[in-house]
Amino acid sequence: MNCELISVGTEILLGDIVNTNAQFLSRELAQLGINVLFQCTVGDNRERLLSVLKEALERNDILLLTGGLGPTPDDMTKEVCAEFFGKELILHEPSLKKIEDFFAVKNITMPESNKKQALIPEDAIILENKNGTAPGCIMEKDGKAIIILPGPPKEMVPMFLDAVKPYLKKLSYETIVSHNIRTFGIGESAMTELASDLLESSNPTVAPYAKNGEALLRITAKSENEQAAEALLTPVVKEIEKRLGSYIYGIDVASVEEATVKLLKDKNLTVAFAESCTGGLCAKRVTDVPGASSVFHCGVVSYSNEIKNSVLGVSKLNLDRYGAVSDIVAAEMALGVKKLSEATFGVAITGMAGPTSDDPEIPVGTIYIAVTDGEILYLKKLQTGHNSKTCRDYNRIVSASNALNELRLCALSYPEKRSEGTDINEFIKKYQGDFR
């Protein structure tokens, strides 16, 4: 079964608001096994809305419209849809009563204009609006349906979940189940090549996605029920796990920070961050995860060299000789915050986020990441390759993601593989008294 989403509203065409309704509804419909092959946005304009309805009805079983149910004259979605299906609009007394009460509660007399919100196409299914004045409705004709919902998400979302979802469940005969296999440290194309043969499969399907330096594979199966779909998914997921190994940071987790916090919790490990170029982004992302307090001790955003020295104890000598963007300063920052916090791991990030570099020898996008447990040091140098005017956000996000992933990899094999790291005191000693 195919459904087209039609968002009605000039404010979307002008770019005043982001169309989050489309994402919410697309995800919900996918889970119901209903295909969304097209999404469309059109303004509050009779002719154009009619032309969109005509096009869309030819290629779909269901049209789901949001927006244009307000009291003002330019709100006309219900009117145009009724015209399109050749239905009369009839005043729905219970809805009118609800709207009047809605204003009464606020001790406001209902503006006359709101009355039109109680007009409903004849023999439509009425969808009560528990969070606003405009009811929604479902019109059926010749085995096809037009569903009309209000635009504001706080009214649309509950109306969809309470009334529309059960309605659609009855129409749909198959279930779609997806798993997202999230990776870090492998590019989209390299990941895709490792799984290339699996991409051919039609049920389940395997599709690659990439964003902000991360790549993921989505495995999606279609079947008559959830168990049957899972049965199709399991062997493919297992195979991909075998091929991608520790590049995978989680399946169906939201982010690398969520996966890392969970891992630290499970292993009773804790962390503290010393951040320079990421400016607190690591701490922010870790504390985005509810309950992070049990693994996160503290963060120090040491933006200036003075603070790197006074708070974290980075040696002035090394700051002068090698500069703030160097492996030795990253190591000393990590050790400093480890001692300050007494967390299991101190993690440090220092780098050149851009837009410009203040050192000709250090291109924008050069990042040093250090992780230490106080004795062993894990170091990573990163070249994001992004150095345009607008690279700053990207470089900060990718730097933070890499630091969180380095932490995850250390925690994963901790303490068994400590030996693979370098002795941090030896490392720091190397730099004392001699130039590189």
Next chain:
Amino acid sequence: MNCELISVGTEILLGDIVNTNAQFLSRELAQLGINVLFQCTVGDNRERLLSVLKEALERNDILLLTGGLGPTPDDMTKEVCAEFFGKELILHEPSLKKIEDFFAVKNITMPESNKKQALIPEDAIILENKNGTAPGCIMEKDGKAIIILPGPPKEMVPMFLDAVKPYLKKLSYETIVSHNIRTFGIGESAMTELASDLLESSNPTVAPYAKNGEALLRITAKSENEQAAEALLTPVVKEIEKRLGSYIYGIDVASVEEATVKLLKDKNLTVAFAESCTGGLCAKRVTDVPGASSVFHCGVVSYSNEIKNSVLGVSKLNLDRYGAVSDIVAAEMALGVKKLSEATFGVAITGMAGPTSDDPEIPVGTIYIAVTDGEILYLKKLQTGHNSKTCRDYNRIVSASNALNELRLCALSYPEKRSEGTDINEFIKKYQGDFR
């Protein structure tokens, strides 16, 4: 002139990502005086993309496509558009070279699959991608144009601004200029009431928007050129400034952090943050602003009471008696980070972000903000009123915004109005030895 936005990508149809590109491009096109009457999203599918191209070209002068330029087989936007316009794809050596270099910088050998990204439709205008591997392009035929841009915003946005915007400017005859007047501390409805009469105006138009506890007014004028449009805007902007006063934190600035950093720079003031519930978000947002290093000394994310005491010197007694979410702890945190950093201002945030509260007497959404110069204390208690399961992000964003705005207000009248604050040492002394 009419332009239709066509977003290509199954991930949008499945609801995996919000289509923010559509908003960005719609706004940009509106400012160029180009009408966007339709937006459409279609999957990575040859037949459906062809049908959309056909429909869209009939009703528009320009088609602007985003997405589907990746290296994987399901990326086919360029191929299908070339087929639609009857053009051959030709390997563009400079683009191939750029792609190879892109991988070389990262010391990765280029996967074979990336080669297809260097294929360009014959005699197309090539749009260099400074932030990724896929170049964009513009194809022209019979006085109409198809513009193809990559999907990732970090690649699409700069490509649009650098190459596409100048291209479109030449085609458009009317100029639209907007100014965004951004406020903080006044609700959308209160702001709208203060400007209600201005909302009637048709050129320039005045429109209110609200998001994450902030409200803004957008003033938009249409005219034959920029100067004429500005002449229409100036008196209205002046009038609104008079009415909204210090609620306005900036005009055409991106955010309260940008306005605050600029103000601190102009007045040679500096800041350090001590964050609890915001977990580094204030530091992160301030360092989102390029050049923040000249005003931002350091941030301490003191998530645990131990760190509040050991790093910031908050007294154990007050932490035990009054709890971490209290005005006295906020004040001691601010003083602690001020001393640690020697910045002009120490700013502290402590509160209950949720989703749950560990103290029955402190509802989720209770936030304390303290700003001090070491002698004078400015305190603010905030009740966000958001305590649902999903309130955490909102509470953290609004807490950080309020802290940044408090800092802005202090800096605005600094040092003239210091006297309006409380003596911080007196304030702290109050709590010593006696319970409230």
